[in-house]
Amino acid sequence: MRMQAAVVAVLSATALAVPAAPASAAACADPTGVSVVVDFASLGGGTQRQCAPGDPSSGVAALRGAGFTTTRAAQEPGYFMCRINGKPAQDPCQRTSPADAYWSYWHGKRGGGWTYSTLGPADYDPAPGTVEGWAFGAGKPPSSPPPAAAPAAGVATTRPSATPSASPARTTPPASPAVAAGSTEPVLASSAASSPAVPVTPASSPSTAAASPADAHVPGTVQSRPNKFAGPVAAGVLVLAILAAGLRKLRRRRREDVL
Amino acid sequence: MRLIEPLPRALHPMAWWLWALGLATAASRTTNPLLIAVLVAVVAYVVVSRRGDAPWARAFSAYLVLGLLVVAIRVVFNALLGAADDGHVLFTLPSVALPGWAKGIDLGGPVTAEEILAAVYDGLRLAALICCVGAANALANPKRALRSLPPALYEIGSAVVVALTLAPQLVESVLRVRRARRLRAAPQKGLHGLRAIALPVLEDALSRSLLLAAAMDSRGYGRSNGAPLRLRRTTSALVLTGLLGLSLGLYGLLDGTAPRFLGGGALAVGIALSCAGLALGGRRVHRSTYRPDPWRGPEWLVGGCGVACALVMVAAGGYDPLLLHPSLYPLLWPDLPLLPLGAILVGVLPAWLAPRPERRVATRGARPAAVTA
Numbered sequence: 001m002r003m004q005a006a007v008v009a010v011l012s013a014t015a016l017a018v019p020a021a022p023a024s025a026a027a028c029a030d031p032t033g034v035s036v037v038v039d040f041a042s043l044g045g046g047t048q049r050q051c052a053p054g055d056p057s058s059g060v061a062a063l064r065g066a067g068f069t070t071t072r073a074a075q076e077p078g079y080f081m082c083r084i085n086g087k088p089a090q091d092p093c094q095r096t097s098p099a100d101a102y103w104s105y106w107h108g109k110r111g112g113g114w115t116y117s118t119l120g121p122a123d124y125d126p127a128p129g130t131v132e133g134w135a136f137g138a139g140k141p142p143s144s145p146p147p148a149a150a151p152a153a154g155v156a157t158t159r160p161s162a163t164p165s166a167s168p169a170r171t172t173p174p175a176s177p178a179v180a181a182g183s184t185e186p187v188l189a190s191s192a193a194s195s196p197a198v199p200v201t202p203a204s205s206p207s208t209a210a211a212s213p214a215d216a217h218v219p220g221t222v223q224s225r226p227n228k229f230a231g232p233v234a235a236g237v238l239v240l241a242i243l244a245a246g247l248r249k250l251r252r253r254r255r256e257d258v259l
Numbered sequence: 260m261r262l263i264e265p266l267p268r269a270l271h272p273m274a275w276w277l278w279a280l281g282l283a284t285a286a287s288r289t290t291n292p293l294l295i296a297v298l299v300a301v302v303a304y305v306v307v308s309r310r311g312d313a314p315w316a317r318a319f320s321a322y323l324v325l326g327l328l329v330v331a332i333r334v335v336f337n338a339l340l341g342a343a344d345d346g347h348v349l350f351t352l353p354s355v356a357l358p359g360w361a362k363g364i365d366l367g368g369p370v371t372a373e374e375i376l377a378a379v380y381d382g383l384r385l386a387a388l389i390c391c392v393g394a395a396n397a398l399a400n401p402k403r404a405l406r407s408l409p410p411a412l413y414e415i416g417s418a419v420v421v422a423l424t425l426a427p428q429l430v431e432s433v434l435r436v437r438r439a440r441r442l443r444a445a446p447q448k449g450l451h452g453l454r455a456i457a458l459p460v461l462e463d464a465l466s467r468s469l470l471l472a473a474a475m476d477s478r479g480y481g482r483s484n485g486a487p488l489r490l491r492r493t494t495s496a497l498v499l500t501g502l503l504g505l506s507l508g509l510y511g512l513l514d515g516t517a518p519r520f521l522g523g524g525a526l527a528v529g530i531a532l533s534c535a536g537l538a539l540g541g542r543r544v545h546r547s548t549y550r551p552d553p554w555r556g557p558e559w560l561v562g563g564c565g566v567a568c569a570l571v572m573v574a575a576g577g578y579d580p581l582l583l584h585p586s587l588y589p590l591l592w593p594d595l596p597l598l599p600l601g602a603i604l605v606g607v608l609p610a611w612l613a614p615r616p617e618r619r620v621a622t623r624g625a626r627p628a629a630v631t632a
Contacts, residue, residue, distance in 0.1 A: 072588050073588075074581075074584075074586040074587060074588050074589075075290070075377065075380075075584055075586070075587050075588075076377075076588075077337065077341050077373065077374050077377045077378075077587075078341075092580050094580050094581075094584050123365075228591070228592040228594075229592065230594075230595070231293055231592065231593060231594040231595035232293060232592060232593065232595070234595050235293035235294075235296060235297060235595050238297055238300075239296050239297055239300045242297075242300040242301060242303075242304050242607070243300055243303070243304075245304060246300075246303055246304040246307040246308070249304075249307050249308050250307050253307075256618075
């Protein structure tokens, strides 16, 4: 049901976003919509800010509405965010990630601070106009605070909206000033102070956002195998054969006992 | 008819335990229900073909029931408490709204196929472990297994005796009490039947375990042999810390997500400490053996089957996690990987490798007809 809601949210996002494509880039321009800040930290890719227009039903829907792809841990019954935009790729995404390398989930108000979420991203319903934060690492908040209430104008509009995928901005590594400075502290300062310096990844175009409403699938052999029923059928036959042999043995034993 | 039929004899109990623990290790490395189902079938087949007539040999079905119970409990709790995010909704339970501070818990609500399957997969793995232990209990003679314990453990002799023999004795007592009640046409089902059976069974099993411990004590087990108090304390401390390290190390080794140093390091320290303690304690214990349990070819083969199965499964853990742990999100049919399947099928070989057990029916017709009827 939530998945449908997410699909609806994304579809409505595309409907809203197509006439004014720049709306989804950077923090939300209007007071509604949920801003999403994703700090890739050690994964490379810096901090990305996007806008999920409308009122997403959950934290996951907000992420997807803002154009991020999500992958959950394949065996966790609760929604565990394992990868955002396919990162970290080295995590097998079977169970929960290690405690020092996971996506921590934060809430914030425009211009406020971060508070650690007490709920999972599928259970939390972000209020319109608030900010959602994701930071990779050992549970530290995103390195830049929630964007201020007044949106930085002109960042997004410079982007050619007709060909979003060809935008060169995607390639700029954001961590370079930090590396040059040689410490992690300046990252916080620089990225927080000058929002144009924060590389705004071109919002994945609305069409790609709509194309991936659900989780990104784990690539593997299982996806592409020819016959998905072969395994269960073979196992069933094998188990039945063993059990039949066992029953025969049991019956013979009983017969011996009676004699 | 085979040319050389080995004489019926009981296999060394430790060989059966080695085999069962090897299979249990293999089961703990996968949640693939297909592999688990094959493993349980394999274990059941070996039990059916090689168990003796002893009372504890009937314990296996009790462990099977316990395993099923584990799966059922997990499914019920996951359906009640699980948080359904997205997935295929099977049905919707009436949900209870909890206050804000307990919002992380979902009571009731939609129940998805993924949640139920997650419970079944995990429950099946635990059930398989229980079945493996049950198989060892059914196949190995607990009293003779006790004899193969290292002498230093006799320091805590009675406790070990009671701990090792209580479960098999329980099953034996249940069967005896139920048979007695059946002969008297007393009710066996329902609450009354349960109460009437449970009490005598508990008392019977415990008192017989204590009796066994007392009998072993009177034959010199657990004697301190007049050793100085300090030496005795040193021995106990060494053995107990060693066993603690051993359990920690095994836990770290078997749990794939535990840090590496916990597995290797703690295991090495535990083994060293236990060996020192056992050597120290064993120096003073002298005993003679009447009817020794031989460790011959079949013992090596049966134990080797278990160890090989465990080793292959542990090694296979890295090669494709999706095959050993089928994906639930997205929901996919589990596959049957060939290498782990082969490893598990090695576990069925003891059904032929082990010698036939000694059976009472060797002397046919010796039992009175009234008992079998």
